[in-house]
Amino acid sequence: MTETYEVVVVGGGPAGLSAALVLGRARRRTLVVDAGEPRNEPSAHLQGYLSRDGMPPAEFLAVGREEIARYGVELVRDRAVDATRAEDFTVVLASGRTVRARQLVVATGLKDELPPVPGLAERFGRDVIHCPYCHGWEARDRATGVLASSPTSVHQALMVTQWSKDVRFFLHEVRETELADEDRRRLAAAGVTVVPGPVAEVLAEEDRLTGVRLADGMVHDREVLYVAPRAVPQNALLVRLGAELRETPFGSFPVLDERGLTTVPGLWAAGNAGGFAEQVVNAASRGYRAGAAINGELLFADLDAAVRV
Ligand SMILES: Cc1cc2nc3c(=O)[nH]c(=O)nc-3n(C[C@H](O)[C@H](O)[C@H](O)COP(=O)(O)OP(=O)(O)OC[C@H]3O[C@@H](n4cnc5c(N)ncnc54)[C@H](O)[C@@H]3O)c2cc1C
Secondary structure (H helix, E strand, C coil): CCEEEEEEEECCCHHHHHHHHHHHHCCCCEEEEECCCCCCCCCCCECCCCCCCCECHHHHHHHHHHHHHHCCCEEEECCEEEEEECCCEEEEECCCCEEEEEEEEECCCEEEECCCCCCCHHHECCCEECCHHHHCCCCCCCCEEEECCCCCHHHHHHHHHHCCCCEEEECCCCCHHHCCHHHHHHHHHCCCEEECCCEEEEEEECCEEEEEEECCCCEEECCEEECCCEEEECCHHHHHCCCCEEEECCEEEECCCCCCECCCCCEEECHHHCCCCCCHHHHHHHHHHHHHHHHHHHHHHHHHHHHHC
């Protein structure tokens, strides 16, 4: 049997839960489908969210789940594997359950694909980090490395000098001659030491990062290593439903209006499913905005239909 909701939200991270909170409070019959793999899961603390700074990410989500439950929103631990659109949306879950909704919010986030350097992945979110706004304060004044792993890595190396004056930029697979003159000059002006040669391994002792070993055997003592993971937008449902995408240096994200509506009527995106740069507070804000806009859409669609009768 296919159950019908007014809104189905796919993804129960900050964006999806925030949309669901508004919709629940607006008395909309709402289902959240969440696979339970939030992006910041590797980190012990979530930073930079006013009034929640330092809260464990799992606690943040647990509070959010309690809040939506107060307003009758259902949440199911499952994965949306397919969706189609006729008059309504039909969403197929991995469990085999099928649900229908008048409006669909995709808040599926993105995945971080790390460079395949031995020892790196297991330390991600702790002392191998990607974002100075998330972790820079905690990593301040540490012996810092930056692994060149994307075209934005020079920018990252320059940025982190705001948090540490001891920064080594490991060129890894980038040849020294590939650095633009302007980048070289800026790195020098910022006091960043450029280290050529491939990185062979990230070293750790007693569960703490201790250094970076180059392929030639040279070890650089470091306490923190920044990387720029490749962003993999979780956009399969948006693609399946025909939403127009825009190419960015960080992957393909949906074209959205200011409220989060895609180019497909009734299909919304929020949080990292809608853009690379959304931090937790922005993701929650986008979810809120989409939730409020959806409530208005449903209300006026029903009024218009009543007026036509
Ligand atoms: C290591 C790390 C640390 C970070 N630290 C911070 C920080 O301190 N402060 C900060 O502001 N930001 C931080 N971020 C960024 C933060 O993780 C994102 O801003 C935030 O997670 C975006 O929220 P979201 O709701 O869009 O996505 P997510 O939090 O990733 O939630 C998406 C949810 O959707 C689910 N999902 C995906 N596909 C499906 C599907 N098909 N069906 C059902 N469910 C699905 C996922 O399992 C997940 O539960 C950090 C990121 C990383 C990688």
